Amino acid sequence: METKMLDGSQIEEAADIIKKGGLVAVPTETVYGLAADALNGDAVKKIFAAKGRPADNPLIVHIAELSQIYSLVREFPEKARILAERFWPGPLTIILPKSELIPDEVSAGLDTVAVRFPSNKLAQALIKRSSPLAAPSANLSGSPSPTSAGHVYDDMNGRIDAIIDGGSCEVGVESTVITLAADPPRLLRPGGITLEQLRAAVGEVVLDDAVMNPLKNGEQAASPGMKYKHYSPKADIVLIKGASSDFVDYVNLHKGENIAALCYENEVDRLELPVIVMGEENDYVQQANRLFAALRAADEKGFKTVYAHCPKPEGIGLAVYNRIIRAAGFEVTDLEK
Ligand code: TXA
Numbered sequence: 001m002e003t004k005m006l007d008g009s010q011i012e013e014a015a016d017i018i019k020k021g022g023l024v025a026v027p028t029e030t031v032y033g034l035a036a037d038a039l040n041g042d043a044v045k046k047i048f049a050a051k052g053r054p055a056d057n058p059l060i061v062h063i064a065e066l067s068q069i070y071s072l073v074r075e076f077p078e079k080a081r082i083l084a085e086r087f088w089p090g091p092l093t094i095i096l097p098k099s100e101l102i103p104d105e106v107s108a109g110l111d112t113v114a115v116r117f118p119s120n121k122l123a124q125a126l127i128k129r130s131s132p133l134a135a136p137s138a139n140l141s142g143s144p145s146p147t148s149a150g151h152v153y154d155d156m157n158g159r160i161d162a163i164i165d166g167g168s169c170e171v172g173v174e175s176t177v178i179t180l181a182a183d184p185p186r187l188l189r190p191g192g193i194t195l196e197q198l199r200a201a202v203g204e205v206v207l208d209d210a211v212m213n214p215l216k217n218g219e220q221a222a223s224p225g226m227k228y229k230h231y232s233p234k235a236d237i238v239l240i241k242g243a244s245s246d247f248v249d250y251v252n253l254h255k256g257e258n259i260a261a262l263c264y265e266n267e268v269d270r271l272e273l274p275v276i277v278m279g280e281e282n283d284y285v286q287q288a289n290r291l292f293a294a295l296r297a298a299d300e301k302g303f304k305t306v307y308a309h310c311p312k313p314e315g316i317g318l319a320v321y322n323r324i325i326r327a328a329g330f331e332v333t334d335l336e337k
């Protein structure tokens with residue numbers, strides 16, 4: 001299959017592909033999504049094939065007007081209304097009991113559906129001209145999510161019908177996922193909308209165990225995506241917790257062939273090995289924005305081992321932490337101990 005590169009002036013063409021049951025990669029404010037008509041089960045099946053995604057991992061349905069959600073869910077509780085009012089359009093996904101319109105391919109057999117109203121104008125235009133879109137991140141299953149059309153092309157060329165190039169993504173990590181199918185609401189995946197913001201809006205929100213920790217043997221994932229190895233470049237990521245000076249000293253002791261550091265701006269001058277810079281130490285927004293490109297860069301440069309400095313799990317730092325700890329297979333070297 002030839003994958004067409006489209007731009008923002010070719011939304012009509014992209015919408016035609018969707019209406020015919022094809023696959024289009026579309027920019028959103030978080031990461032690029034791989035979209036199909038959410039109400040067409042056969043089209044949705046192609047997403048799983050193109051990504052190599054396990055069939056038991058459900059997809060997010062994207063809407064471009066609040067009113068579109070009412071036919072997709074069985075209930076729209078008060079807390080959903082508050083969250084939608086406050087954070088949509090934007091990087092928040094809300095899980096609710098699904099309606100019978102949602103094909104089993106989308107919900108992967110669950111009784112719930114995840115819905116998001118993205119703020120990206122190209123994503124909105126495509127949805128308005130076609131239908132609600134089922135879209136996971138547009139990477140091959142397991143590899144870092146794509147934050148540019150080039151990343152999508154590297155993973156998906158020849159596997160999908162088209163890619164809409166909308167430049168690089170603002171947020172850079174996937175949306176925050178909260179389920180309202182549980183009481184109290186539960187944060188399943190941290191992202192651009194923080195736990196602190198969610199609690200300020202709806203009161204108690206539980207942080208699901210799988211956000212910070214590996215699943216225990218036999219434990220069921222509240223969000224099936226969390227049980228899979230994720231965001232992993234080919235390089236081994238070794239996650240280091242500790243103060244900047246301790247990180248620098250530790251990594252300098254471990255320098256060697258094909259070894260690099262994933263670090264902050266203020267550490268660059270003191271490190272004696274190749275570096276990939278994630279941004280300023282206290283600027284979690286910038287780190288989130290650059291993280292996935294940094295993980296891809298590690299592979300392009302052929303590093304075998306990358307020592308990564310761990311952000312604090314607070315604010316958007318929680319989202320960065322959650323992604324890096326998965327890339328590192330949950331192995332952390334804690335220099336504070
Ligand atoms: O920012 C984003 O959310 C991007 C853009 C494209 O919108 N999409 C994205 O989709 O990251 P994906 O499929 O890569 O991640 C969706 C996550 C998975 O971990 C999945 O298991 C979970 O959401 N999920 C989806 N539906 C669910 C449901 N009904 N119950 C529990 N978890 C669900």
Ligand code: MG
Nearest residue numbers: 136137145174
């Ligand atoms: Mg994904």
